Amino acid sequence: DAKTTQPPSMDCAEGRAANLPCNHSTISGNEYVYWYRQIHSQGPQYIIHGLKNNETNEMASLIITEDRKSSTLILPHATLRDTAVYYCIVSGGSSNTGKLIFGQGTTLQVKP
Amino acid sequence: GAVVSQHPSRVICKSGTSVKIECRSLDFQATTMFWYRQFPKKSLMLMATSNEGSKATYEQGVEKDKFLINHASLTLSTLTVTSAHPEDSSFYICSARPGQETQYFGPGTRLLVL
Numbered sequence: 001d002a003k004t005t006q007p008p009s010m011d012c013a014e015g016r017a018a019n020l021p022c023n024h025s026t027i028s029g030n031e032y033v034y035w036y037r038q039i040h041s042q043g044p045q046y047i048i049h050g051l052k053n054n055e056t057n058e059m060a061s062l063i064i065t066e067d068r069k070s071s072t073l074i075l076p077h078a079t080l081r082d083t084a085v086y087y088c089i090v091s092g093g094s095s096n097t098g099k100l101i102f103g104q105g106t107t108l109q110v111k112p
Numbered sequence: 113g114a115v116v117s118q119h120p121s122r123v124i125c126k127s128g129t130s131v132k133i134e135c136r137s138l139d140f141q142a143t144t145m146f147w148y149r150q151f152p153k154k155s156l157m158l159m160a161t162s163n164e165g166s167k168a169t170y171e172q173g174v175e176k177d178k179f180l181i182n183h184a185s186l187t188l189s190t191l192t193v194t195s196a197h198p199e200d201s202s203f204y205i206c207s208a209r210p211g212q213e214t215q216y217f218g219p220g221t222r223l224l225v226l
Contacts, residue, residue, distance in 0.1 A: 043118075043218050046215070
């Protein structure tokens with residue numbers, strides 16, 4: 001079973017920031033938080049990942065709470081092409097098999 | 113960088129035949145690759161972990177004799193669906209990771225068994 005909880009769907013206006021929340025209350029100390037997205041009929045696309053500190057790259061920012069029990073993915077200026085299913089996944093840790101267990105994700109609809 | 117390809121992108125076959133799907137890491141070596149299956153409007157389900165030079169590790173409930181995995185080189189893993197039936201129709205996706213780092217996914221292969 002997935003170790004994360006995400007809202008099933010969200011809407012966002014084009015040009016505005018999209019903030020996607022994720023709860024991972026059972027995360028262990030050395031597990032990472034990964035975010036992927038899947039646009040219809042394509043393979044998932046890597047967005048960003050983090051352990052403890054906030055992270056930013058050209059696609060998004062990842063804010064992880066101090067207790068690491070939740071995180072937020074921020075798309076600073078959403079476009080129509082950001083419409084996709086966004087998956088928050090906890091992985092790694094001491095076993096580090098590399099497995100990614102996908103939950104149901106959040107379907108983000110960016111509207112004009 | 114970190115590009116993963118799959119071939120074919122889509123395939124239609126008759127019931128009872130076998131289908132081979134290739135997954136390649138184009139610009140990195142991958143000792144570990146993963147195979148997923150996705151049914152319409154469902155999430156990805158991990159089928160197996162493919163390890164270069166050794167046997168694949170299958171997830172619970174996945175038939176290893178039906179879904180044959182071969183990882184003969186550091187850039188290629190293959191999934192063969194043997195004696196395919198209509199219920200095997202699905203979207204098959206592979207991923208690969210350079211070392212212990214982030215996984216990168218292929219574009220997927222859509223299989224339709226008639």
